[in-house]
Amino acid sequence: MSADAPNHTPTKKLRIATCSLAGCFGCHMSFLDVDEALADLIEHIEFDRSPFTDIKHVSEGGVDIGLIEGGLCNKENVEVLREFRARCTTLVAVGACAMYGGVPALRNGIPVSELVAEAYLGDDLHNPQIPSDPELPPLLNKVLPLHEVVPIDVTLAGCPPPAAAFRELILAALAERAAVIPRPDRHFD
Ligand code: SF4
Numbered sequence: 001m002s003a004d005a006p007n008h009t010p011t012k013k014l015r016i017a018t019c020s021l022a023g024c025f026g027c028h029m030s031f032l033d034v035d036e037a038l039a040d041l042i043e044h045i046e047f048d049r050s051p052f053t054d055i056k057h058v059s060e061g062g063v064d065i066g067l068i069e070g071g072l073c074n075k076e077n078v079e080v081l082r083e084f085r086a087r088c089t090t091l092v093a094v095g096a097c098a099m100y101g102g103v104p105a106l107r108n109g110i111p112v113s114e115l116v117a118e119a120y121l122g123d124d125l126h127n128p129q130i131p132s133d134p135e136l137p138p139l140l141n142k143v144l145p146l147h148e149v150v151p152i153d154v155t156l157a158g159c160p161p162p163a164a165a166f167r168e169l170i171l172a173a174l175a176e177r178a179a180v181i182p183r184p185d186r187h188f189d
Pocket of ligand 1: 022023024025026027069070094095096097098102103158159160161
């Protein structure tokens with residue numbers, strides 16, 4: 001057994017759901033930076049809804065851990081967050097965007113109408129028009145961190161959090177103990 005495998009045999013796999021809301025997928029990439037240690041962990045974990053699986057909804061029966069990167073920038077983000085909260089025993093705000101809104105929240109000082117006009121109605125654009133298909137989720141007036149809409153159980157700091165933090169979070173859950181993330185792995189940049 002490698003140093004990254006749990007030192008006991010869990011009776012069932014840890015079920016994990018992940019998603020990116022108003023995120024850049026950088027937190028997911030950092031999770032994958034666990035690299036070869038993931039091969040040891042994968043025997044003990046199972047991914048539910050996630051960009052890794054392409055499952056579109058968290059299982060109705062629920063999962064153990066939900067990892068969410070990104071804050072909330074539109075109404076669909078809020079619906080997804082509520083589904084995660086309802087179906088994940090432990091909900092984790094992963095990274096600066098989920099914890100504080102992150103870089104996308106820099107738009108919060110500007111009215112949405114101005115932002116949309118700047119993006120879609122510029123003189124130098126071909127056929128400038130504001131997208132209006134009803135399938136498009138309406139933007140929120142401000143980008144919000146997750147905790148402003150639902151309670152959050154755990155946070156992983158960083159933009160993105162380091163791979164070591166993800167690994168420790170999972171190892172701790174498998175061992176049914178609290179995660180202990182060393183100070184160097186709890187940075188905010
Ligand atoms: S915290 Fe950083 S890496 Fe993670 S989604 Fe936000 S911008 Fe991307």
